Structures are given as C-alpha cells and as structure tokens.
Amino acid sequence: MAFGLVVPLALVSNPRIGRRSGQPAVVYVATRARTSRISPQAAGLSYETSSLLPGADGVRYFRADNASLVRLFRTLGIASLRIGGNSVDQGSALPTDQDIVSLFDFARAANVKVIYSVRLKDGDPQAAAHAAGLIHQRFADRIECYSIGNEPSYYKDYDIYRARWTTIRDAMVAADPQARFCAPDENPSPELSARMIREFGNEAGRLVQLSQHSYPFGCSYRNPKEKDLARLVPFDAAESREKMLQPSAYQVYQKIHDQTARLVQGTSLSFRLTETNSYWFSGLQGASDSYASALWAADYLYWWISHGAVGLNFHTGDRTGGAITLPARYAVFVTSPHGYQVRPLAYGLKLFDLGGHGTLVPAEVRASPHQNLAAYATLGEDNSLAITLINKTHGPAAAPTEVQIRLDAPLADAQVRAIELRSANNDIAADASTVTLGGAAIQEDGTWNGAWSEMPKSAISRDAITVTMLPASGMVIRARVR
Structure with missing residues (x-):
C-alpha cells in the first residue's frame, strides 16, 4: 500500500x-x-434489506452511479457488504429484480463482496430461488454467500426452523448450483450454532460460514420493551463511552468468542460477525456517535481478526429497520445534502484500512x-x-x-x-x-x-x-x- x-x-x-x-x-x-x-474482506458494513428499495423520490441508495457512496466505500476500505437485518423478515416489501441488480451494480463499482439475505419468516422458497438465480446469472463474481432469515430465535422449535431453512436452501441451490450459505445470523447462540455446523457444515449442507451478531455493550435504552418512543430512557452516555474503552471490554469479547467462534475450530467453516456495533436498538446518542467509537471500532476490529474472525460487518444506515425505526446513532456515515457525512466510527475503520493488510x-x-x-x-x-x-x-x-x-x-x-x-x-x-x-x-x-x-x-x-x-x-x- x-x-x-x-x-x-x-x-x-x-x-x-x-x-x-x-x-x-x-x-x-x-x-x-x-x-x-488478514482476509481482503475483513472490514465490512451491514445494511437493512429495506435499504435496497427506492426512496420517496424513486432513487435507490445502492446504485453504480452513486459516486460519493462508491468513493466512500473505497476510501474506508470496505470490502464486504451484508444485506439483511430486521427488515428481511419483518419488512412488508421484498426487493424487486431492479433493486437487486442496482445493489450488485453498486457492489461491482465499489469492489465489494455481498452477503445477501432472503426471507425466512413466511418466506417463499420460489422468491428466494428467483433472487439466487438472478444473482448467479449476472453477479456470480460479487456474491460471497447467502443467508436465510435474521435472528431466527422466533422459531422455538429447532426442527421447524431446520425444515424451513432447508426448504429455502434447496430451492436456491437449484437456481444457483454454486450457492454457499452462512448461518444462523443470530445473536450468540452456542446450541443453535453447534447444530447448524453439525448438520450443514459439509459439502452437501452448503454451510461455509458461521455468522453471528454482537452488540457487546448491550442495549441503548433501559426500557427497550417500551412501545412509546418518547418514553425510552437511554443509558448514561458518559458511562457508556467509558465501557467502550475499558480493558474489561476484552472479557466481553472473549466470552462471545468462546461461545461461538470456537465452534468452527477443526472444521472447514469460517467465522464472521455479520452484524455488529456498540449498542443495539439503533445505538446510544453521545456514545455510539462519539469519538470514543473511532478508537473502539479500530481496536474491536483488530481484536476479532486476531482471534480468528475473517471479518466484521458494522450495522449502519440512516435508520434502523424492523417494527420500530429510529435514526441510526451507531451509523458509520449518514446521508447529507452533498453526499454522506461520516461519523467518528468511520475513522476507526479507516485507521484499520491503513494498517490492517497482510x-x-x-x-x-x-x-x-x-x-x-x-x-x-x-x-x-x-x-x-x-x-x-x-x-x-x-x-x-x-x-x-x-x-x-x-x-x-x-x-x-x-x-x-x-x-x-x-x-x-x-x-x-x-x-x-x-x-x-x-x-x-x-x-x-x-x-x-x-x-x-x-x-x-x-x-x-x-x-x-x-x-x-x-x-x-x-x-x-x-x-x-x-
């Protein structure tokens, strides 16, 4: 470099x-x-599936002619783009062929590999197969792996989850014979992860990567079940910034690692945090969007890479997805009048880009x-x-x-x-x-x-x-x- x-x-x-x-x-x-x-795809971002849909003005976020976004991805060294999040299962609209093509045209322009999620909850196997066939025919060089669903803990019965997952996988493999999968895209769940590796971590199962989510410092709010957004009570920002920078954070990372990443040892599977950031529930104002996040992100990314992860995808976007949407306080950057305004976390990713190769x-x-x-x-x-x-x-x-x-x-x-x-x-x-x-x-x-x-x-x-x-x-x- x-x-x-x-x-x-x-x-x-x-x-x-x-x-x-x-x-x-x-x-x-x-x-x-x-x-x-270090994997060339070590540094990544994660977006909601809803980000593929056209905005109110009919313009798509991910498109090859979005020069500022393409340039920013390249500047920050972003090489992995995961599409999923709450809206893959909870959103009302699925991406159209045009939405998918626009995403992958952007991926080609920005030189990123894509982890593409399809719907699991009430999902249509044929719709998933159609998307996989389109991607295989036109963008085989850009797809890293597919994911089926997001945080599937709503399936209390593993046998039901496995049957649904397998049905969708089989339909996608029929449309894309080279299809590879990452799973379960869940918060740390050792039992589910171990079962997935045992049953699908082979050539026939097509599972090549154990994918996990992690927000190591917990929720942004004291009362996350509150439905009235005006009554949400955030944790103290100053105390939360301290948590991000204290050496005790390594103990949290290590516990998550021992519960999940260790499961791929002795297998052919890789491990990746496909959705991660500091605090869940859109991030904590004054902490997730503070300069502390820059120092934290660089250290956090290096720690996981040095402990065997092939990469991390920081969840970002202008707003979070799902049943409740809020401004993304943990965003790496947000849309601005003249392009994209970076948040401090972006500088942590750039610091990694300047040293994290080889x-x-x-x-x-x-x-x-x-x-x-x-x-x-x-x-x-x-x-x-x-x-x-x-x-x-x-x-x-x-x-x-x-x-x-x-x-x-x-x-x-x-x-x-x-x-x-x-x-x-x-x-x-x-x-x-x-x-x-x-x-x-x-x-x-x-x-x-x-x-x-x-x-x-x-x-x-x-x-x-x-x-x-x-x-x-x-x-x-x-x-x-x-």
Whole structure:
C-alpha cells in the first residue's frame, strides 16, 4: 500500500507536547512469528434489506452511479457488504429484480463482496430461488454467500426452523448450483450454532460460514420493551463511552468468542460477525456517535481478526429497520445534502484500512496499569511493517504517552512514516466535526487527503522506534524490516 502524502512530522514524537505519563509503554513486535493472513474482506458494513428499495423520490441508495457512496466505500476500505437485518423478515416489501441488480451494480463499482439475505419468516422458497438465480446469472463474481432469515430465535422449535431453512436452501441451490450459505445470523447462540455446523457444515449442507451478531455493550435504552418512543430512557452516555474503552471490554469479547467462534475450530467453516456495533436498538446518542467509537471500532476490529474472525460487518444506515425505526446513532456515515457525512466510527475503520493488510504478527504491550494502550502489527510480502497503536487513555488528567517499539528484526532503512488519528482537545465525547486522520477530515463526497509524516531520525534506531502519543489517539507507523 502506498504511503500517500508525506509532510514534516508535526505531532509524532514531539517532546514539547505537554507532560508525559511516567514510564514509557513498550511494544514488542515479533515479525518472524507470522500468524494468520488478514482476509481482503475483513472490514465490512451491514445494511437493512429495506435499504435496497427506492426512496420517496424513486432513487435507490445502492446504485453504480452513486459516486460519493462508491468513493466512500473505497476510501474506508470496505470490502464486504451484508444485506439483511430486521427488515428481511419483518419488512412488508421484498426487493424487486431492479433493486437487486442496482445493489450488485453498486457492489461491482465499489469492489465489494455481498452477503445477501432472503426471507425466512413466511418466506417463499420460489422468491428466494428467483433472487439466487438472478444473482448467479449476472453477479456470480460479487456474491460471497447467502443467508436465510435474521435472528431466527422466533422459531422455538429447532426442527421447524431446520425444515424451513432447508426448504429455502434447496430451492436456491437449484437456481444457483454454486450457492454457499452462512448461518444462523443470530445473536450468540452456542446450541443453535453447534447444530447448524453439525448438520450443514459439509459439502452437501452448503454451510461455509458461521455468522453471528454482537452488540457487546448491550442495549441503548433501559426500557427497550417500551412501545412509546418518547418514553425510552437511554443509558448514561458518559458511562457508556467509558465501557467502550475499558480493558474489561476484552472479557466481553472473549466470552462471545468462546461461545461461538470456537465452534468452527477443526472444521472447514469460517467465522464472521455479520452484524455488529456498540449498542443495539439503533445505538446510544453521545456514545455510539462519539469519538470514543473511532478508537473502539479500530481496536474491536483488530481484536476479532486476531482471534480468528475473517471479518466484521458494522450495522449502519440512516435508520434502523424492523417494527420500530429510529435514526441510526451507531451509523458509520449518514446521508447529507452533498453526499454522506461520516461519523467518528468511520475513522476507526479507516485507521484499520491503513494498517490492517497482510499477515498478522504478534505485538505485545507492556505498560503500567494507567496506560490503556492497544497495539497490532501486520507484515506484507515485501517485509513492509505496519504497526497500529490505539491509546485509549483519556480524561483531564491524561498525559501524552511515550511508546517504545522494539522489533525482533532490524529496520531495512530509516524511512519510517506515521499517521495520527485525533480529536480536538483529545475529547472522547467529541462528534465527527473535530476528528482528523493525518490532519484531514473525510469529506461528504467520500474523499480524504490525509498526510503521512516522516519520523525524525532521532526517533529511530536499528531495531526500535519511539513515538509520543496524545491521549485518546490512534496511530499507524509504517516501516520496512530486513
């Protein structure tokens, strides 16, 4: 990947930026201990099926000539697009042939693979087969896999669910002999997942991916069963932002992983979070749409990829779907007068895009308890090294953190570059208007002109790099090792 623009180092390793937080944090990067290769479709988005339908003006959201949306997908590095959500089973209207063609024309223009869901609840096998046949005939290169239904916990009897799922699958396979499926597209459900793998995780069953949903921090509201939207009581935004950035979040991820992702070990199936975000029920205002979400998303994506997931699809859109629709507070971006206005979460995805390609290599952090630092590293085939640092230390008392990166291999040269993610005043409550990556914002037309900074020679030695990170910031450092 090209480094892009290079400007003199402004903020990286500048000892004049405030006081430092005591002892430096140390990151040990083992470039010779290569682990797993990151899937090209690691970063993805998830949309409601209803987003395929034309708007009130007759214009479709997903279309090949939607230049701003195509550009934004490419800018953010989005390579997977899942279509499903509540509206696949609860919506009143199914996508027409024209809707499906427009979606896949967009997918081709944006260079994404599609996970396409068909209706399970009261679903028509022939309608599903028709859609699969159309996709197979015209867009076989764009379909990743099919999903049948969404969060099928409404089927209390597994035998009924299995029979319905199998009937629709068989009809789709008859129309698309190459059809592959992911399932069950459910909130963590170890028993259902294990049954699906056991019965369908073979060549005849066509199940190739275990797909799960996860909103690790729970509901946005204290009373989610309330039907009167005006009476919904949100959780405290400040406390919710803290939950997103605390190390205890890893325990939540690990529990979900152990319940679900471990089930594919020893099988040919992959694992993917096909619908995920911070808080369910449309997201929590002041948390899901705050700068904290940028730091959280980059760390969350890397954590799951480093724990075996092939990718994550962040649920997004202008509004959520289903029986109740609300503005999507957890959106990656929303429609705006001149294109799409990004939310802070988009910057977390872009930070991953700048460093999350190639093969993962171990990056071990040794820091004091008050230094909340995450680190990940990847290595390219040409020995290009990308180190992503996420400093989640924040608050009025937080000071810049010195980070010493120690490598097990010497640097090939002294050409080391970095790019920084930050918000004004290092405020995790900030909205997107103050967030920059490489000194630049992502524009409504999908363009971004962030600049890499060349690090001073004084910060580089034979096998080490030293940087100073601002509180609540992210950074990608790129170098080459021998």
